Amino acid sequence: MPNSAAVSASNFATNIDKRLPQRIVARIRNDGDALVAAHKLALDFSVEAALRDQQRRLPWDELERYVSSGLWAISVPQEYGGAGVSNVTLAEVIAIISSADGSLGQIPQNHFYAIELLRINGTASQKKFFFERVLQGDRFGNALAEIGTRTSQERKTQLIADGKSFRINGRKFYATGTLYAEWIPTSVIDHAGVQHLAFVPKSADGLTIIDDWSGFGQRTTGSGSVVLDNVAVDANHIVPFQAAFETPTHAGPFAQLLHAAIDLGLARAALTDVIGFVRSRSRPWVDSGVERASEDPLTIHEIGNLTIQLHGAEALVERAGRWVDQAAAHPDEESVAAASIAVAEARVLTTDIALLAGSKLFELAGAQSTLAEHNLDRHWRNARTHTLHDPVRWKYFAVGNYYLNGKKPPRHGAI
Structure with missing residues (x-):
């Protein structure tokens, strides 16, 4: 893998999809504000939660309000402009939203997970770029799990070198939140069998998101399939994953x-x-x-x-x-x-x-x-x-x- 530590944040900006939505996102400054915002949203989200589930009505409008509230950025560290709330508070915020609508509560789970992996293993430039995107309202989905493998932890999706960048080939399932996301953090295996997390823009050529989630519960989480057919990914958008557990x-x-x-x-x-x-x-x-x-x-x-x-x-x-x-x-x-x-x-x-x-x-x-x-x-x-x-x-x-x-x-x- 190339060393991306020296890449400036401005280099990342050249790879942003210009079609990504521009949102006005509130800035939550502390744990108390986060809890207040979560309780306020939960009152609204609970009103039609049963109908959304019954009709499998995807919660696009609710997610926009959720993101605009600033709650999707509360785990961004304070030194990067976020609230840096405690994990006690983050868990309670998720519980509050889940009590109003279980699907809405689950959708950002992997978003917060991607933020944490960036915090643990990302370079300074990666953190600066992606944390700012989160503060501006970008959503992370996930393309982690696969079906047909020997265990749930095994991965087959390949990361293949292509000059100074890479390409990804594989198929994912249980991709909660990806349907609604701007970025798809994707677990990939390089030529040496080492696992990484590639942040793929949703608009990338060869990336197909299939809304085929048919589970009898959590009906509106969008936890379907992601197909990656020779998808190009910038080396600077690849973060070590396996190292977070080694x-x-x-x-x-x-x-x-x-x-x-x-x-x-x-x-x-x-x-x-x-x-x-x-x-x-x-x-x-x-x-x-x-x-x-x-x-x-x-x-x-x-x-x-x-x-x-x-x-x-x-x-x-x-x-x-x-x-x-x-x-x-x-x-x-x-x-x-x-x-x-x-x-x-x-x-x-x-x-x-x-x-x-x-x-x-x-x-x-x-x-x-x-x-x-x-x-x-x-x-x-x-x-x-x-x-x-x-x-x-x-x-x-x-x-x-x-x-x-x-x-x-x-x-x-x-x-």
Whole structure:
């Protein structure tokens, strides 16, 4: 790979697609402002969330408001003009938006991941250029995962030298957010089998985005296919990827923290809807001897159980965010392992409560809640789809092996 450290930011600008939209983007300056903005947007996003899911209405307008709010730039470091919010705050922002609309909550997950990989492995010039693009409203998608490989971590997409630049050939799937993005961070393998992240403009010749996501949950995330047919990429737009896991960095637990936050938001949404339905529509069971479903002692018990589990998940996500912050500030074998385990613990609870709340909703709300016009099944569908990102059963193993045998978890994006 050529050394791009000496390339100035102005060199990057020559490669910008002139058709990229020009947005007026607010500048969020601190963690408190980020949380306020997220709560405000969530109120709007929740209004037609059920319809967007039911009709698979892609959220173009909502995404424009989301980006224009400045929330997509909150993880840009302060020295580059961003708010540089804590990972605790970033996770809570994602949870807040996910509780309003699970798909909208997931769409920027890989955007934030790309920002973090740039922060970890990008050159000064790459950071200056791409962080400014984010502050101006550019969205990153992703073309990371592939199907048909031996494991979910294996990659076959090729990065081939072509004079002073490179070309990419391959096919990707689960490309969440790419449909809506200006840049497609793409995982590629060079001639030596080393993995890199290539930032490909959406307008690049030979790049095809196929809206073929047919999952029964997270319906509007645009998590379909990306085909790269001899796509040219500037050497200066290529960032080391594999190196983020060969040495201790917080890249892995960071990615997993965002997934936990999405599931937390999905759980909050399901619990909010079951409480609302029981209060306003459900009938008490005949043997309960009460006038309203909200007075049924067995229903009260179940709502209490769900609430306690949700609060436990919230506490572990916040705790995990603090561990990731520590690992980001002082990365070493110990801090990164501790962050990975803390996030794994959070993901166990967020997975469990998201699935349980989405399922218990119908049991507690009753037969009326299954009517199509309510579309309440989206909560379980979203949770079941998103929690399959990687198997929670291996998180129990990682946590147990760490505390029982002192074994550090492997460093990759799925712990």
